[in-house]
Amino acid sequence: MSKDKTAHAASVAATPSSHTAEAFASTQAAQDTIDFIEIDEVLTLRRMIVRAPTPKGPVLFLHGFPETLTVWKEIATTLAHDYDVHAFDWPGYGQSSRPASERFSYAPRAYARVLKAYIERAGIDRSKLVIYATDIGALPVLLLALDEPTIARQIIVGDFAPFDRPHHMWENLQNLKAEPTASPTRAYMNKTSDEILQNVHRRGLSPAEQFDLRIDVQQDMIRSWSRDGVTSADAFAHYYASFTRDQQYLEANLDRLKTPMKVIWGEKDIYITKEMGIEFAGKIGAKLDLLPGIGHFPHLQNPKQTAEEIIASFR
Template sequence: MSHRTNDNSIGFFEISEDITLRRMVLRSARPRGTVLFLHGFPETLYAWKDIGAALAGDYEVHAFDWPGYGLSSRPAVDRFSYAPTDYAHVLDRYIAKADIDASRLTIYATDIGALPALLLAVEKPDIARAIIVGDFAPFNRPQFMAENLQNLKAGPAMAQVRAIMNRNRDEILENVFTRGLPKEARFDVSQEFRDDMSRGWSHGAMTTVDAFSHYYSHFTRDQDHFETQLARLKTPLKVIWGEKDLYIKKEMGAELAERVRAEFTLLPGIGHYPHLQHPEGTVDEVRASFR
């Protein structure tokens, strides 16, 4: 994609006393609706810049850095736990304070962004006209998750994995997006995006990995809660998944789609980050959600 966004579209937006989000907003003269993109680990809103630019002619596009990522706030854990439920509250407040018309909103959420979107939809079925999710862990199914992710959830290995990941920042940012893919399927992300993740890795006493670890320490609780509330999930949902996802196996997505009777699309040859590996497909999914 050759689309570029104007850096003037990126700024800061306070949603509470403790949290100010860095966000991107691309406005269309006559929007057919609004799309809100929610990133995963170790990303920032820069993951969506080119995709957003490709859609901005027809839609109002929003994206923000989660607390703990990019240049958004990083409150102390006694003020904000970084749990999926906390992120669901951030999402709810953002939609309300940004004055987004939920009846014309598609949420596209991946990785750590997806469970918060669904937790919010359980409580507020009209929070969006459609939600697209993929490559995340809606249920507590350790057998479908990479070992290091299993170890982040609990137990004595948690602190060790967190320390190793913090030490390996450069290696993670270099290889996380293409790990496990065959050589011919590997792809590049922009240097601008890499630089932004690197700059935003550490703010004060908290790193992106620390925020990720806090999220995982509450993950099982929030997964279990979500599973007990599945019957309340009424918002139209589509599940998409990279067939070659090394981190969270496709069986996780297939189970979610089957249990909530959602459309399930498996993307052949694609890994954990479909929006980076095949951004044109993400653009197409968003456009299709408004038809």
């Protein structure tokens, strides 16, 4: 690891993860760490771990686009006394590796292999593990669960596209699924990165429902947009290049999905509409919570509610 990486990890770890000094102090008491873990010769992930003094079990959070692991810090603070909390930056995001697409595909299936390797290398107890995955993080964990139903005691997913249903997706997401629209959409996203990072979490919400990101989250997303010649939009586009294939594989194999599941969806999500969540929950027989007044980022709009979902999953 470079000295720059080490210095940055230390600066992020030192950033308060809550709006209050009291909540920050509770996290420190539970020993929070941000460091790097090598997955293979190509990939190294930045990760955050909060270790509780006497943990009831581990929690693993999987972020979406264009996020980084910092989006989970406030929730980790809330859970700090009772649960070990893990989060990492997906390849192409945050401070994790960004290899050329010839060396790593960024496909959902490839992310599933990264997830499996992380759980193994981090020594996480699967029998007690709860995985909370949103957006691009959700399909990989489901693909992994097809082959390894004991990967977790429960998986919570939401606000993602499990099936190939473009009509339930934001126009730019539809356009990323195939050429000739994929390449110009990728270029447009890179050109308008400032606007995306400023407003992606506000779209579809009324002025009264809109919210600001914490400064540390905003700064980390901006700082991490482009590294090593690869932007987060590039990684997102590579993901979408194989998205339809992996969606279709999941739908064709739903009968193999045996891990206990729960589905959570922002009722006002305009990127992936609630109809997608309703269909998915119905097909797998899972409980669905539609969150009124909530958009595509429930964990950012109402982190307290997300923490309560995790706590409830351990009861």
